[in-house]
Amino acid sequence: MSAEPKAEPRAVPRARRAARRPVTPYLRVVGAIAWKDLRAEIRSRELINSMVLFTLMTVLIFSLALELDKEARQTTVAGVLWVTVIFAGILGLGRSLAAEKDRGSLDALLLxxxxxxxxxxxxxxxxLLFVLVVALVLVALLTVLFNVSLFEPRLLVVLGLGTLGFSTVGTLLSSMSVHARAREAMLPILLMPVVLPVLISAVRASTAILEQMPRADWLPWIQLLAVADVMFLVGAYVLFDYVVEE
Amino acid sequence: MSYSAQRTGLLKGLTALAAVLFAVAIYLDLFWVGPEATQGAAQRVFYVHLGAFLGAFIAFSAVVVAGIAYLRTRNPKWDTLGLASVEMGLGFSLITIITGMTWARPIWNTWWTWDPRLTSVAIMWLAYAAYVMLRTGIEDPERRRRFAAVYGIIAFASVIFTIVIVRVRPDTIHPVVAGPTQADPTGGFEVAGDMKTTLFFNMITFALITLVLVWHRIRLENLVHYIERRKMEVLAELSR
Structure with missing residues (x-):
């Protein structure tokens, strides 16, 4: 790297090519951006506070609206869990890129x-980190308030896979919805139908696990969830370039 | 402009052919093929049901192809194909849902049930309705085309999901006619003999109808753009 550019007589195109090629290692970039978001969040706490408060309120509303008795709680808790995670997640996703765009830092990142x-x-x-934090808070909350133990290793795997798929599609689509009119309304409309394969398999798997059903009842859903995750990760990896090019 | 008198002639011919085939298909469905042994006449709607779903599937697949082609070439004609296909796909999946409901009423004794496949097909419809919403929400035409292409590709996940759901986890009551049957479908039946012929004929007919309608919709879109351009030209002429 040190001596080679001097030996080259046509230095300009070389330098230009070098500038196009990323200098920082890939994973360092990924880590730096995630860490930047995390640090900004630790300092301001505006996102996580609103997400957690929203979660708490949603759970209270659910338990009021459904008037859950003991058995009903057991069967609906997975649904309550996932619907709340998705709604709170949308709240976070909408802010994450909108803030970046409004401050103009998105352009800097793209440059x-x-x-x-x-x-x-x-x-x-x-x-993903924010959604996971909310999901874990919710698991604790539901365990206490609904008196149903949700700390179950298999359920945590489902939670991890589900939130991964959700934040993958969510990040891609929220980078589109920030450019739309009425972007707060646009994100859920775009996101919900697409993320359904993730949501349905996550809810089905969670319910089956919580009701102590045999392996054949939850394993196919976890497999479907993993397939959907991989599909969305690859899709988003390929398509994100086209969304942000400008 | 991308249409000529000759191609309009071809389109007219195909339209006439589609109309004739559709009439024959309806005759086959309603009169020619014998009634199914246990379900009787209610089963006849199945040919249109599957035909319309094939139409929707072709249209939504065309959206993916158009999306990829647009992102690669940046030629607006691919975007027009995407838009036209989404609209036709929405129409055909609506026909699928409605014919399914009319069948379900006598067989399942309900218009609608929250079965995985029914839910996923409803969500599939919503995904493409969201595509139309996205288009209206973005002003810059270049960005609108680009985002529509991306969303059209991503939304296909809901189509795949609708198709695989009954194979992955067969706890749906929706019958699967082709391929392995699930544990306990309600209202399943065997397709054989004349039924196969009728089904095959319907599939071809609906595929052709989809093609013709998408073509018409593209032509309409091109005409709209043409008129807009002419209006601008006239305005420019007048203001000079």
């Missing part, structure tokens, strides 16, 4: 000599 997909995975990782 940086980094791979666009690294930018995507960085943002996605940040969103």
């Amino acid at each position: 940086a000599p980094i791979d666009r997909s690294a930018l995507f995975f960085g943002k996605m990782l940040g969103n």
